[in-house]
Structure formats: structure tokens, C-alpha cells
Amino acid sequence: MNLVKIDTFSQLQFLLHGWVHDFKSCIINTIHLTDYALKHSDAESLKKVKNTYNDVYNNMQSRIQQLYEYVDYGLVKFEPTDIKELVREFVKYKNTVQTEINIILDDYATGKSAIKCNKNQIFQILDNIVNNALKASPKGSTITITLEERSDGIKKEILIIIEDEGSGIPTYIIEELDRSVPLKQNESGLGLRLCKYLIEQHGGKMSIERLFKGTKVILQIPTYVSGS
Numbered sequence: 001m002n003l004v005k006i007d008t009f010s011q012l013q014f015l016l017h018g019w020v021h022d023f024k025s026c027i028i029n030t031i032h033l034t035d036y037a038l039k040h041s042d043a044e045s046l047k048k049v050k051n052t053y054n055d056v057y058n059n060m061q062s063r064i065q066q067l068y069e070y071v072d073y074g075l076v077k078f079e080p081t082d083i084k085e086l087v088r089e090f091v092k093y094k095n096t097v098q099t100e101i102n103i104i105l106d107d108y109a110t111g112k113s114a115i116k117c118n119k120n121q122i123f124q125i126l127d128n129i130v131n132n133a134l135k136a137s138p139k140g141s142t143i144t145i146t147l148e149e150r151s152d153g154i155k156k157e158i159l160i161i162i163e164d165e166g167s168g169i170p171t172y173i174i175e176e177l178d179r180s181v182p183l184k185q186n187e188s189g190l191g192l193r194l195c196k197y198l199i200e201q202h203g204g205k206m207s208i209e210r211l212f213k214g215t216k217v218i219l220q221i222p223t224y225v226s227g228s
Helices: 009-039 043-073 083-097 119-136 171-176 190-201
Strands: 002-005 075-082 102-107 114-117 142-151 156-163 205-210 215-222
Touching (some): 009 043, 009 083, 075 083, 083 102, 083 119, 083 142, 083 156, 114 119, 114 215, 119 142, 119 156, 119 190, 119 215, 171 205, 190 205
Parallel strands (some): 102 142
Antiparallel strands (some): 075 114, 142 156, 156 215, 205 215
16 A cells, blocks of 8 residues: 655645535435435335445545545555456446436456556546536437556556547547646536546546547556555
8 A cells, every 4th residue: 555645735726626526426416316216215216225325425435534534644545456346336336326328337458457546536537527428428328438458568557448429528628638727616627637637646647539429538547566
């Protein structure tokens, strides 16, 4: 396990925006679940609601723990994590809290793929990107998350590719992702800038493509080798 110290205002600013975003998402998910529970009173639906409430609660608890770690030590915890398992958990979670868009996982990565990461932050990145895709996607469409491996013979990395069938990201947001200006609360593309920043803190890269139909986001994260 590594503890990464947060020692600049810009780093803290990005993390605080992320925490606020996550707490807001948990509240919105709870409201949606309550509305679903009021409309579906059968035993199977109520069981689904209970399980999802537990997922939302655990998600919020993990964010609170991360905040405690920062307040107490000014640190963010990085540890070896099975990225395939983490993505599977995420897809299950999102398909439970929303049912209008089908989220599928295509896993082309062979074997067990570990990365050194802060699990809360990786979950946060995926949640932010997929929430953007959900907002842009028509009912009944599909969001595909693909896992792939890439190696140049020396270094190996995991690719997480999120592709939707929505209206497509505005090109100006893609162009503005590299801007080094202060964050504003209601700025377009703010969540994507946060994701890009967090991925770079993991030694990775994020790129975005506007497709003929939809948007593709590619996350590249180096794999973890024991002892490194």
C-alpha cells in the first residue's frame, strides 16, 4: 500500500470537487430509489431496492473514510486492486440504480489484472463518465465498457473504454480539457477535468473521441507488478 500526500491547493481543490460530486450523486440515487420503491411494492422489487440502498450506503461510507484519511493525515491511499473485479462491481451497481439504459461489460483482458490505485477514485472516475453517458443516451440504448490489455514488451497497461450511443460530446469540451485555469462550480466539462486529473495521478492517461453516434472515453492505466 502507498500513501500519496496531497500538498498543493490545486490537488485539494480537485479532490474536494470530487467529494462534493459523489455526495450529491449518492443523494440523487437515494431519491431515485425511494421513487422506485413507492411505485413497486412487490417482494422482489423491494429486495432489489434494499440491496441497492446498501450499495449506495457503502459508496458514501467509502467516500467519508477517504475524507477522514485526508483530514487526519493529508494522504490518499493507493493499493493493489483487481481492476476487472472493480469494474464488474461498478457495472452491477449502475445497472441496479438505473434501468433505462443497458450497461454491458466486454472483458478482453486475460487473467487477473492488478493496478495500484485508490479504489474510491477509480470508482468515482467511472461513475462520472458513465453518468455523462447516461444523460446523453436515449432510453433503451446501450453503454459498453470494454476492458483490454496493451503491452509494448516492457510496460503493460489496462484500457477501460466507455462508449455510448448518445448525442456526442461537444468538441469545445474536448478542446478545453487541457486548460490550466481555476475550476468553477458550474463549468461545462468540470467532471471530465476531474477524471483526467485523477487518472494522471495514477500514472495513466485519458482521451475522448466524438463518434458519428456517441462518445468514446479511453482510460489507460499501468498495471501493477508485485514489488514495484
